[in-house]
Amino acid sequence: MFFAPAHRASFAPRSFDRSFERFVNDAFSASRRSLNVEQDDKSWTVTLDVPGFAREDLTIGIEGAVVRIESKADAKRKFKAAYELPQDIDVAASEAKLENGVLTLKLGKLVPVSNVAQLTIN
DSSP, rough: OOOHHHOOTTTTTOOOHHHHHHHHHHHHHHHHOOOEEEEEEEEEEEEEETTTTTTTGGEEEETTTEEEEEEESSSSOOEEEEOOOOOOOOEEEEEEEEEEEEEEEEEEEEOOOOOOOOOOOO
16 A cells, blocks of 8 residues: 655745744743842842833832832833732832843842730630
8 A cells, every 4th residue: 555645835834934933922022031030038139121111111019929010101112010929028128220121120028927926824
């Protein structure tokens, strides 16, 4: 019995198409992949590429262990991201800096407060 191979060239994407698809995916997902998180005993340092944004274009919100970064409505470009860290963030010990399109957040770790009360035994 003789089997002829099926010709699938018309269905396979060309090399150029795959290269273009990779370029588009990299261009639109670059902000997600540029996140870098480092930590020490007292804080996390989060760096994120946000090219084309000024300080006035971004807002940073912290709620518990979640950091929300988004562009304002009147900004030329749109950006919106949220990141959850493993521990609550101390807002008073946190700061943000934007230099040359790189946003650096130094987020203080909130020290858990023990609410344990001692009872006397009668």
